[in-house]
Amino acid sequence: MTVISRDTLFAYVLRHGDDCLILSQRLGDLISRAPELEEDIALANIALDILGIGRLLLQYAGELEAEERSEDDLAFGRTEREFTNLLLVETPNGDFAHTMVRQYLFDAYQDLLWNRLVDSSDETIAGIAGKARKESRYHLRHSRSWVVRLGDGTAESNRRMQQALESVWRFTGEMFIDDEIDRAAAEAGFGVLPSSLSDAWNHEVTTTIETATLSRPDDSSIRTGGRDGRHSESIGPLLAEMQHMYRSFPGASW
Amino acid sequence: MVTTAWDVAAAVPDPEIPVLDIAEMGILRSVVVDETGHVIVTITPTYSGCPAMKAIETTIVDELKRAGFGDVDVRTQLAPAWTTDWMTDDARRKLEREGIAPPARSGSQDDILCPRCASPDTDLISPFGSTACKSLMVCSSCGEPFHHFKTL
Ligand SMILES: [Zn+2]
Numbered sequence: 001m002t003v004i005s006r007d008t009l010f011a012y013v014l015r016h017g018d019d020c021l022i023l024s025q026r027l028g029d030l031i032s033r034a035p036e037l038e039e040d041i042a043l044a045n046i047a048l049d050i051l052g053i054g055r056l057l058l059q060y061a062g063e064l065e066a067e068e069r070s071e072d073d074l075a076f077g078r079t080e081r082e083f084t085n086l087l088l089v090e091t092p093n094g095d096f097a098h099t100m101v102r103q104y105l106f107d108a109y110q111d112l113l114w115n116r117l118v119d120s121s122d123e124t125i126a127g128i129a130g131k132a133r134k135e136s137r138y139h140l141r142h143s144r145s146w147v148v149r150l151g152d153g154t155a156e157s158n159r160r161m162q163q164a165l166e167s168v169w170r171f172t173g174e175m176f177i178d179d180e181i182d183r184a185a186a187e188a189g190f191g192v193l194p195s196s197l198s199d200a201w202n203h204e205v206t207t208t209i210e211t212a213t214l215s216r217p218d219d220s221s222i223r224t225g226g227r228d229g230r231h232s233e234s235i236g237p238l239l240a241e242m243q244h245m246y247r248s249f250p251g252a253s254w
Numbered sequence: 255m256v257t258t259a260w261d262v263a264a265a266v267p268d269p270e271i272p273v274l275d276i277a278e279m280g281i282l283r284s285v286v287v288d289e290t291g292h293v294i295v296t297i298t299p300t301y302s303g304c305p306a307m308k309a310i311e312t313t314i315v316d317e318l319k320r321a322g323f324g325d326v327d328v329r330t331q332l333a334p335a336w337t338t339d340w341m342t343d344d345a346r347r348k349l350e351r352e353g354i355a356p357p358a359r360s361g362s363q364d365d366i367l368c369p370r371c372a373s374p375d376t377d378l379i380s381p382f383g384s385t386a387c388k389s390l391m392v393c394s395s396c397g398e399p400f401h402h403f404k405t406l
Contacts, residue, residue: 038390042382049386052303056332127333131302134335134406142381 005188009122010064011084012185013057014074015227016113018085020054021075022235023047023106025242026093035096042142046103049135056128076246080239081229088171090226090235097150097157097164104143105168108204109175111136112197121189144208151212158213165209166217173222176201181227260285262321263295266313269306270385273348276310280340283331292325293318298336300406301386338406349403355391357405368393369400376400 027047034040058071069077088106093099114136117129150157176198178186185191209216225231245252263285264277276282276297283296295314299307311328318326338357346356353369355376365374373395380390381404388401 038380038382041384042380045382045386048303048305049301050303052299052301056302123333127335130335131299131332134337135302138381138404 005184006064008181008184008188009190010061011181012191013064013125014061015084015181017054017057017061017074018083019089019106019110020050020057022083022085022238023089024051024054025238026089027099027103029093030099043099046139046142049139053128053132053135056131060124060128072246076243080231080235083231083235083239084227084229086171086174087223087226087232088168088174090232090238091168091171092234094164094167095160097160098168100143100146100150101161101164101168103139104147104208105172105205106175107136107140107143108201108208109197111140112200112204113192116192116197120191125190147208147214148212151209151214161212162214165214169217169219170221170223173219174224174226177224177227179227258321259287259293259295259318259323262317262323263314266310266317269309269313270304270387271349271352271354273352274341274345276314278342278345278348280336280338280342280345281310287323290325291323293323293327295326295328296331297328298331298334300336304386336406338403353400354388355400355402357403360405366391366402368396368398370398371396378402 024047027043027050030043031040031047034043055071058074062069062071062074086106088102091098091102111133114129114133118126118133120126120129147161151161152158153161176194178193178195182191182194186193186196206216260282264275264282266276266282268274268276268279268281271279279300281297281300283298284294285296286294288294295318297307297310297314307330311330314328315326337360339360341357349356350369355366355369358364358366366376367374368376371393373393375394376391377394378389379392379399383390383401387403387406389404390399391402392399
């Protein structure tokens with residue numbers, strides 16, 4: 001394996017790990033704050049699954065590096081500009097409509113991603129994807145059912161779901177943009193081109209939006225930058241909270 | 255020696271469902287003892303975020319050391335991914351006795367039976383329960399809620 005492809009592999013694994021880490025941190029914030037008890041438990045479970053996959057990816061990313069940073073070093077020791085997650089996952093929780101729309105649009109993407117990455121030429125990626133896809137199926141079924149239930153609910157729930165959809169939609173385009181890392185990863189056989197997931201995602205999402213009696217926002221404005229470390233202002237407070245202990249008390253344990 | 259080390263590791267309970275041990279759960283994949291006495295235990299995680307995995311790892315090491323095995327390594331193997339099909343029939347019966355409906359065999363279309371009255375007239379309340387592996391259901395015949403071990 002050449003040095004260049006190892007760096008690419010690191011960056012590829014890291015970006016998917018970052019998506020999981022940041023989203024799980026957002027979801028963790030909702031524990032004890034969900035609208036009903038069952039949903040509180042559901043969101044905590046989903047957060048834990050996603051964090052588990054994120055940890056596996058960050059551990060693997062660390063092994064690929066010359067410095068061999070640990071999963072904790074990568075999660076808590078990096079600055080904002082070094083995070084390569086999608087902008088979608090860092091958007092604030094907002095109301096429950098916003099949380100669920102974000103979750104659904106991302107679950108639909110991740111479920112497709114894991115189902116493709118099980119065929120990765122990299123054994124570890126394939127193994128993690130094999131594990132992840134068994135869980136993402138449950139996540140998707142859950143968030144999809146909320147989108148339908150609230151979209152096709154009362155006039156008020158429909159209004160708020162539509163509002164959430166309009167506000168999150170501009171962050172979905174970024175999921176399907178191929179950059180240099182993606183192209184190199186796909187060419188080497190260990191990754192997939194994000195653009196190749198777009199048709200299936202659109203089919204899934206359009207069908208659900210129709211069932212939910214919502215309307216699909218237009219694709220005119222797409223916000224990007226997450227993969228290059230250019231984030232929205234909302235990630236700052238998230239990282240500050242997530243990294244506070246590790247940075248205030250380096251090397252602490254209990 | 256191999257059987258002994260296996261027996262010790264196999265007896266470690268699943269902290270979230272203590273009536274089951276990790277062999278019955280299908281978590282324990284292999285135990286290898288080499289000629290120097292070095293033990294390598296391979297386990298497969300159930301759910302990726304399952305907080306029990308760390309506890310299981312620690313207990314395996316502690317129990318093997320207590321049984322006289324000095325040098326123990328626990329390795330986690332992701333592929334092939336854990337499936338509820340690896341749970342033994344014995345494990346399924348024990349779950350049922352605990353009031354937890356066991357997972358369906360993959361591909362099976364059978365109804366989930368109420369662990370109390372065996373009625374097939376059951377409904378899902380929430381796909382997510384008190385632990386990652388369980389969903390919450392209710393029986394329409396006897397009216398009691400119960401846990402179902404999710405098919406994975
Ligand atoms: Zn019953």
